[in-house]
Structures are given as structure tokens and as C-alpha cells.
Amino acid sequence: MKQLSPPKWADKFLRWYCNPDLLEEIEGDIYEIFEREAAVDTQKARRRFIWNVLRFFRWANIKRTNSNYKANQMGLIKNYFTVGFRNLSKNWGISLINILGLSVAIGMGIAIFIFVDMQTHMDDFHSNRKNIYQLINHVKTENSTAMWADAPLLIGPDLVDKHAGVDNVVRVEFQYGNMRFGDNVFSELVSFVDPALLKVFDFPIKYGDVNALENKSYVVIGKNIAEKYFGQENPMGRDVSIKYSNGLIQNYTVGAVMDKTPDKASFSFEIMVPIDNFFDLKLEDHYDWSYATDAIFIEMKDGHQPQELEETFNGFVALQNQTSSKWPIEQFEMVPLSQLALRSFEIDGSISGAGHPAGRIGLSVVASMLVLLACFNYMNISVTAATRRLKEIAMRKVIGGNRRQIIYQFILENIILCTLALALGTVMSYYFFLPGLNTMIPITIPFEFSSFPMLIAFFGGLLLFIGLVSGAYPAFYVSKFQPTSIFRGNEKLGSKNVFSKILLGFQFFFAISTIIACFVFTDNAIYQAEKDWGYNPKGIISMPLVEASDFRALRDAANKNTSVLSYAGSNYHVARANKLTKAEVLDKEVKTYAFHVGENYMETMGFRLKEGRFFGDSKAADQSGSIIVTEMFVEKAGWGDAIGQQVTYDSTRYTVVGVVENFMCNAFYDEMLPSVFTAAPEEDFNYFVVKTAAGNEKGLDEYFASAWTGIAPNDPYNSKYQVDVFDYFFKENQGNIVIISFISGLAIVLACLGLFGLLGFSIQSRKKEFGIRKVLGADATQIIRIASKQYFWTILIAFLLGAPAGAFLITQMINAIYPDPKQTTALPFILAMGIVLVTTAVTVASQVTKATSVNPVQTLRSE
């Protein structure tokens, strides 16, 4: 016969929870029922057994600890506070360092968390966001599939009639146009949109209402545009005109003005006009399936899923593939609005810009590292501080405190300190870190969380994490000692603590690697800032032309101004408009930039001729057949002697007449490419370039600006100083340097604070030893050596590991970002190491002097 036994785990569970006084009768009764039922149906009996065990799991039956302590609890907690506070004030200097270090790290952590939190919750102010999708195309190219935001224009609002689940379709077509109100003319990005846009999205409206776009002659402008053109006036009802690329001018009335775009918007539209106006422009004869507009949004009705549209879309794919064989769409995907910003990095031409996730991940990692470092610091100092409280712990134990109570005491103390640090960190983050971060990035991050539960979860989690991580180890460590060995003086806590050395080592490792990274990065940035551009950008101003006649008018204006040294026209312009193309050389293709330049362009820009000559004047015979190339082109083509070689470009054959030095067409993000120059006739010019003596730019710029208003009143004057063309890059570099220096500075400060605290305690507890040594004749150097020996090896190892690690990581990063980085030299390493050595030495010295200045008479007389 089968052995009848109830499920073991249930019985164990019962024994675990049940009050021992009640266990026998309860277990007995359950067993009795089981035995009775098992005779009939074993399975049922077992189920019944489990059920009964669970039913007995009620408050009255659950084992509870003796409640005799309860009466005393408040007094004990009060005592914890008193003792904790006394300890704080006794070591107030180190406590302050401790809390400050933690607060700074927390403040930084909060700022970065808010940044990441915002980045992952973009666009959530649109109330219909759950139903809004953007139509994304998967387009198959030669060997890969890319995701594109551009979608066929013909998928329009008639989809609403075709499909019951679709509420609205909004197309967005971008065109540049020159918008004019009186004398204010600027080049603007105009969005031609379906009128439903304002209803689908919840962009805040200042004047007017969501129906404004129903009127074909209305334009809806953003707050910034309104201020730019109308200043403080109310723009409602004013008339503006926009001139488009084909020369057509359309007139609109301002029908609505948007309010400030929410900070969380990953996309917004500054100038909106109804899309019917776009068809009126007739940029193409007719629009078929091959024409892709910039974005299509589809709003589904409540309860309808995007999958319902799959069949319809398959039909569209077939239609599109028939007309557009070069750009075949494989499939459509409906990307929900909530994911749009997160996925924008992988979608080509996405209108939503939230940046690459690498930045967010990197920042989060750094923030967690810093918080962790600060926790280590805190832990280290807490352990060491606890060594001075061993007697207190022993007393508590002797009087009857158990280990758990001591752990509670230490963790409680810690959580209180951490709350303080958290509060301080929040204040720092609010007043300092977040505003600081905001000045470095183009967007503004408000000090707010995506949702209230998020805020609670974050602060609660942070407090618990820091409180436990920094408090748990000291608490468990010091509570374990036996009172007898403490009183006998056998416990030498802290002096041989391997764990605290590992933590300190880790701090220094992080500090050293970030400092090295900072210096290598800065070194590279300095190299980039100082790098010769290959021509002389000083005093050069360039301005884009719109009409062919603009060039002649500007030339006349230039001839009248005496401060103009030289001028030229060109088709494409170095650094402002580079034309990327291919040139054929014998059997090879060379990827190159091409510029078509007028008379004097090469001389005005100051390119340095290595061989041959520049173009002659416009009447010269070689006008059409000559080409000037850069040294890199010669190298890529594999020529020995460049002059006289043949280049085929744009199906025309050219002969090389000159070679110029390499020059920078792009900032350092892109690899350096060869360039070629050919001569171009006046009618082709789209840039006017003028050179003056350095320092005269401003006056000349104003002169041309006023001349321009007479030449082309419908087009904006959009000049740029050549020296400023890479400004965006240098600004970004500057921002990166600030961030990385701040992080490394913080890391080294935290590490040194840790060292300072540890050394301080160790010297404090060895004062008698130093006193005796002095009495016996030790001199200052010996004492310094003995006092600092303890942490010397830790820091040395951190150094040896941290330096190569930091160098490796930063060079990997620099190589990944810049195709043409500076060769790493020893200088940044030497500087970084010097800084770490000096700070470490100062830290050590400031503590060690305490050891050398010990007066033996004083220290030995005490007690």
C-alpha cells in the first residue's frame, strides 16, 4: 500500500508560521482530516491538507516575537538619536565632508535622472498619444534595409473614408521658404500640413483655435516666429508672404499663434500652412506614388489597433513599388508616438529628435558610478568611524542589546544622514546641476518628473539604496564583534581592513581613469581648435545668392566699398555648402567634394598652391577644361606627377592644372576627403564671397546687409564669417570638456575625501604609537612614511590599472567619434598623473602633519 503522507512543504510552512503553543492541536486536526480523507481519495486529501494549512494562516495563529520589548522601544530609538547626534558633532568635520560628498553625487544623479526620465517620456503631453502613430517605411536598398520617416504623399486623409478604424491622417511636407513681413525677411522651414494636425496633437495655442488651418489662406506660427517678425505686437490677422524655391510667392494671413512649445516636445512646427497650398506650388507636374512627403501621422479611433491597416498597406506597397523601382518600400510600420523619440536615431529623416541612446546610457552609467563612489566613501568613513565606537557597541551588548538591535541602530543613523544628504542633493540639483546641464545642451529640462509615482519610486529607491549600501556593511561588520575581545583591545578594526582598501582603490581607479580621459580629450580638442584649416578664413564673409542677378548687384556694391580686398562668386562654398560627389581617374573612382568657382575664388579664400597654377581670368581658354585638385586627391588617384592628368567628373573631361594643400571642408566628425575645383560661369553662382582685412568684418557685413535689402527684398540676408563656420563643433567640444572635467574633478575630490577621512582616523588612533616613536628618536620623515605606508600600495595599484584603462577607453571613444584624431602623446598622461599625485600628496600631507606634530608629552599623558 502506498504511503499516505501530506505534502511536506505545506507541513513545513505550517510549522514555520504557526505559534508553537497552538501547533500541536492545529497540526493534529489537519492530520486527522487528512487521514480520514486519504482513505477515500489521496489527491483530494492532499489538496484539502494544503487548503487547511492556508486557512490556518491567520493573524491569531502566526508566530510573533515576544512583545515585552515594545515598552522600551521609544526610549531606545531616542537614545539612538542622541548617540548618533553626539557622534556627528564630535567628528563634525569628517561628517560634513561625508554628507557633502554624498550630496554632490546625489545632486548630480538627480539631474541626470531627470534628464534621462524626460528623454524617455518625450511627447507625452499629447492627450491622444495612445492612438497616434507615425507611418515609417522599411526601404530596401542595395544591401540593407533602412527605416525612413518619409512616406508616400498619396496616403492622405481619404484613408479615413476607406478604413473605419482611422480617425485622422496628417501629412507633413517640409519646404524652405523666405518669409517676409515688411522689412523682416528670413529663410524659414515651412510645414505644409493637413488641417487636422492641430486637433490630433495638443500643441498649446496662444491666439486662435484648432480650426485655423481649415482656412487655406491662413498660416499658423509659433511663439518664436511671432516674436521674430512682430516683436511684442499681436500678430493675429497680419499678412505675410513666403517665397518658395521655385520663385512663387504665396500670401497668408496669420490665423493662429502657438504658445511656447512644451519642453517635452521632440518635434514641433514653427510655421504651418494647409497642405493644399503645397499642391498649388506645383513643384512637380503631378504627384504619384514615388513622391515621399516628410512625415505621415495616423490617429486611430479608440479601441482600434494599427494591425487592422495591414492589408490596406500591403496594397499601398504594391502601388508604390510599381512607380518607384529605385526606392522600393518593403513594408510599412506604425510607430506609436510614445516610441517615436526613443527610436528616432534609427529612423532616417525622422522629424523627432531625441538623440542617440548612447548618450543617455553613458550619462546614466556615469551618474550611477558617481553615486556608487560617494557610497563607497561614505561606507569607508562609516566603518572607520565605527571603530571609535567599539566600546559603545560592546557596552550595548553587555547590557543586553542583541546584534539585530545594533544593526538597526547603525542603519537608522545612516538613513537619517542619507535623508539629509538627499535633501541637500535635491537642493543642489535644483539650483546648480540642472541649470548647469541646461546651459550645455540645446534643450531645456524642467525640474520635474514624468509622473508622481516615478518621483516617489526614484527618491524612495535612492534613499533605500544609498542608506542600505552605505550603511549595511558597517552595521553588519561592527555588530559582529564580541564585547570581551573589544574590551580586551583585541579588535583592531580598520587598520587591516582589506575591504576598505578595495573600496578606496576602486575610487582612485575611477578618479584616475576619468582624469586621464579628461586630459586626453581636452588635448584632442585643443589640437582640433588649433589645427590649420588649409586656407586663411580670416576676414572672409560669405552670403548665399538666390537669383542669378544677385551676384552682379553684389559685385557692384563690393566695387564701391574700399574695405573690400577681393571678392568672388561660386557654386557651392567651402564648409557652408559642400557637394559630395565622385570623380573618375583612369579606372578608379575617387569620392570627393566638388566646388565650381568663379574668378578669384581661390585667391580670395587663400588656398595654398603646391604645384601648377590657379584658374586664369574668365576669358581664359582653359575656363571649361581645367581642374584644380587637393594633395589628398593626388594621393588617392595614385599619381606621381599630377599636372596634366585627366579627371572625368560629371561626364566632362578635365585636365589638372593645379594642386592645392588639403583643407577642412567639415568639422572633425567627418573624415577628411579630397576636393576638386572647376571653373563656373556667373549664372551658376549661388554664393558670394568677400574678403576684407581682419577686424573690418562687422562694418562690411552691415554694409552688405543694407545693400541686400535693395537687391532682393523677398530673400533673407544670410551671411556668415568664415572663421565661424565650425563654431557649432567647437561649442559642442567646449560643452563636452566642461562635463568631463566636472565628472573627473568630482571623482578625484571624492577619492581624496575618502583618503583624507581614512588617514585621519588611522592617525588619530595611532597618536600614542607616534608619540612613543618620537620619544625613541624617530624623525619626521620616518613618521610620514609609517603613517602613509598603509594606503600607498592601494593607490599605486589603482594608478597602474586606472591609467591604461582610462586611456584605452577615451582613445576608443575619440577614434569612434572623430575619423582624424590626434595621435595620443605622453603629455596629457603626465599632466593627469601630476594632478592626481599632487592632490593625493596634499591630502596625505594635510593629515600626516598631524602625526608629525604630535607632542609625545600630551598624547602619552592622557588616560
Add this chain to the structure above:
Amino acid sequence: MKGSYLGELEELILLTVGALFDEAYGVAVMDEIEKQTGRSMNVSAAHAVLRRLEEKGYVTSRMGGATNERGGRRKRYFTLTAVGKKALDESFAFRNELYKRIPKIAFNFSL
């Protein structure tokens, strides 16, 4: 007096304890109730009520001797106390009194 109030299930179990006399322990009480009233209850409920009755002083308990049943675990036997008897009497009298006050006409269902 708070706590002296006798709930319906409590009264039922108190009566059962009295009826079973020397054999009233958790499972027996549960079985008896099921047999007499047809209502099934969980043994944990019987335990909870018995303990409550003991706290109120209506029953006392003692541990029985070990037997071969139920793995040698002892049973806790409950017996009625004088206070318990009084509570039952009061309850019975109260109900009887109320019953008696129902006019005859109320029982005339043929109307």
C-alpha cells in the same frame, strides 16, 4: 457588556461543545455542526471560534492524552463552563420570550 455578546456561530458551537460533552475538539465540533445543520465549515474557523469562546470564559480546555491517531498529536478538548451555560440559558430564554410574544395571528398563513 462588550464581548459578552454571543454570535450566531458562537452560540451554535457553544451548544455543540455542550452536546459533545467530553469529546469536543476541533474536528469533532466541525463534524457535528456539519451533521446537525448541514453547513460545512473549515476546521480553522472552528478553531478560531473555540479560542474566542475560551477567551470570553464560556469554555475551558485541556489537552487530551496521546493516541495512535494523528501521528500521536494530542487533542485539545473543550468543556462548557458555568458562565457558558448561563450565556446559553440567557440566549435561550431571550429567544423563547420573543417567540412567545409573536401573536397567534402572525402564524395564520392561510389569509
